[in-house]
Amino acid sequence: MLTSEGEQVDNYYMYTSAVVYRLLHKEETRIKRNDIDVIVMVTEDVADWKLRGLHNLGAIIKRVNKITLDIKNINERWRNCYTKLRMFGMTEYDTIIYLDADLYIKKNVDELFDLANDIRNTTGRNDFFGAVTDSPIKINYNNRERKGMLNAGIMILTPEIALYNDLIELAPKIELYDKRFMEQGLLSYYYSDTNNLFNRTRYHLDPRYNAQWLSDSVFNEYYDKVYIIHQKLGNTEHAKSKQVQKDIFNSIVEWMSFANNEKIDISYD
Template structure:
């Protein structure tokens, strides 16, 4: 039986079928809508939740980053402060005894300073102890103290001073040395001789610490003297050393040569004491020499040729080449001076040599303490003696400890 469209309508018109259809359809649609809404809501809530959680994460991350940054800054600040404290503490703890002495040094007035030519007096003496001073600036420096103490001992310390009547104590000073220092040295009895600095090109200058050491070569120009005993400022003279002039005269008379040069080989006193003829680089702390302009010119010509000698040791390397033990190209002889006249590296572990040596090559300072406390005290009190001699009007008590 053919169904008409009306039948379909009628069918939908019947209450049951319509109600049954409508209910299921509505419920199904509503459920689907509800599910969709719920899903949308859940998605929305999830998105919001995730968004909120993400924002919290971002905020937390930013907060953590900020905290870390602050912590790092605090750590860096603490580190910098600790470095500053350590630096200050290091400098305070490492101030050596030179600092203790400098404040007592008398600065000589120079407002009525005589012209230095008047001090460069001609004494007609044929021998000289010679010390070089190149200190720059007006302030009290260690080497001015050391030089003054040596001059004082050579001229005024009874058991040390020269007993000869033909010896000058000369201080060779460069143009940068303050006038008040010249006055102080002159008042002690030193002959002042002005010289110019001899400097080398930076390509030749291997050790800037000793940049002025070539200047001492000008002692070879001082031909007014027959014999010069050169002394570095960082020496402690324990005994009278007048006999150094006799050594030079005796060798000249024996060899028939007019020239003479003597020095101790570079090395610790323990190694050198019984082997003074050891070959090797000489030590330029003490040298005995006959001044010759020819030698001076030779040395100036050789000095820039640093490939020929150990230029790290400046004039010491140069003189070791010129007065070499082997293959002597310059027809010069080198006398091996007894190491007792230039005791190097005398330490508490080899104090058996202490009473045997005449001169100790050592200066004051925290590094030098590692060598010998006894020698450090000796040097300290030799400077105190000089300071006291200059300040005769008042008693000065300075303790090493």
């Protein structure tokens, strides 16, 4: 999902483009199946030249209207996050894997579609929702089904109109959930590990698919094990790995080289 306003190049446009590049063109990470679309949800403020750039990479552009709520004292970076809820109504798809823009994809993740299908077949339920608990990789890896708030950076879901309507109805009722975490708080309430008020089940996705806070102190232990690392460039997060910062930087340079059809030589150091 891209909600960047204005004409300037911004981090999230670069993150999104690098993710699309790795999903569609990078040999070790690209999608191998022919029944998977790569979609970028974009809001009305995204500049046309950014849409053209993403389209030229092979992404399907899906325009959606923002979902905004009047919530005070929120992190400005998260103000458009409720717009993620739009995908829960995209019933033209059997399964959606949602990926935040600020992800570094290390390995192919086609198998996540099979996981959703296998669980549906095993449980006999038509719905499926999977996510990793919001916690550092070290804690999650050693406690694979740790209860608590989910992390909405990677989600696997079955779209459904009734589900979408539930979420849209519940979103303004900020007294029910932890509004500080926006849609993440809402989804953690809806897919609760403890009370199951809405007859929905939450599958605890293996933390290797959303490695959070992979700092230098645990880098050697987990780097080769994980499929996707959740981390931003710059100083917006405290616990981060210098090597992962370099990986993210280099993935952006690779996308730029591919998009411009010429090698761009920029060193992280």
